[in-house]
Amino acid sequence: MVHYxxxxxxxxxxxxxxxAPTLLIALDFDGTLAPEVDEPLDARALPEAQEQLLRMLELADTRLALISGRALDSLEHVAHLPSQVLFGGSHGLEYRLDDGDSSLPMSEENSTALVKLDALMHELADSADGAWVELKPAGRTLHFRLSTSADAERLQAEAVARVDAEIPGLMTRFGKKVVEFAIHSATKGDAIERLRDYVGADAIFFAGDDTTDEDAIxxxxxxxxxxxxxxxxxxxxxxxxxTREIADVLKVLTDRRAAAVSARTN
Ligand SMILES: [Mg+2]
Structure with a gap:
């Protein structure tokens, strides 16, 4: 039995x-603040959670960050939060900090692999109607949902075989009528380390709902x-x-942090 x-x-x-003198509150978005929805861009934090996030922004010596598998643009779109919130997107590959957006630097070897991957994916996409290539910060996703099922099957098999032969060592993720190849992969654990340093946090609160969140934990x-x-x-x-229960936890966290901060300054 699971113990809550x-x-x-x-x-x-x-x-x-x-x-803690300086506290970082770092939160996953989908499934943690926001209930899962069919259309990813429609996801929104529960109003009860959003209310607490906005209260956190008023607290001294307290920083709020969202850490997500979403690409940065998508995360910013669904989060609806002011600019002092820190964002870690693509599982810690991309960041929006106080001085703007940044990505983890890519090695020359990885840049070369990304160019080869891009060319290979476009060659495959051009070989079937309805196939297209999505650009990711450190990879490419081949989409074939609109292709015939014969083409879809061939594209997936060819993509896997040719990447394996021509650009070995990439990470492969299979989705619904898509296959994604990534050059190098950061984790939410990397995001925690980077944001801990950036904020100078003495302590971190983190909440997440998925296996990738275990890297952060x-x-x-x-x-x-x-x-x-x-x-x-x-x-x-x-x-x-x-998500409802996390909203309750965030209220307790915000109330207690507000009390601790004001006790310190008075
Ligand atoms: Mg999640």
Whole structure:
């Protein structure tokens, strides 16, 4: 049986966290702040969660960040948050910090591989009606949903075989009528490390609902607090059932942090 954290467990863990001089609150978006929806660009944080995010922005010595598998543009579009929020997109490959957007630097070897991948994907897409190539920061996705099923099957098989032979060592992800190849892959753990340094955080609160969020949870230290949403296995210290429950946790976190910050300055 999965154990969901009690109110008392949540309050105790948060009380230990909010005394930190500088606190980073880092949150996954889909499935954590926002219920899952069919059309990715329609996703929105629950109003109860959004209200707490806006309150957090008023707190001294407290920074808010969203860390997502979405590309940065998509994350900014759905988040609807002011510019002082920090963003880590594409699982930590792309960032929007206070001084603008940046990507992790790519090695010369990786840049060469990306050029080869781009040419190969376009060659394959040109060989069938309805196929197209989506540009990702460190990869390419071949889409064949609108192709005939014979073409779709051939495209996927050819793409996998030729990438393996011509540009070995890439990461492959299969989706619904798409196949994606990535040159190098950052994780949400990399995003936690980068944002911890950037903010100079003494402690981090992180919440996420997916396996990729476990990389972020694994990057947390003893002064930090991780929360897993849902019932899958996790190394997180706290666990809650869903987006509604996380909104409640964020309210407790914001209330207690506000009290801690004002006690310090008075
Ligand atoms: Mg998620």
């Amino acid at each position: 954290s009690s109110e008392a467990e949540i309050a105790a863990a948060i009380d230990a966290l909010v005394a 694994a990057a947390l230290g003893p002064n930090d607090l991780g929360v897993r949403v849902g019932d899958a296995p996790s190394a997180a210290r706290l666990r809650v059932a869903g």
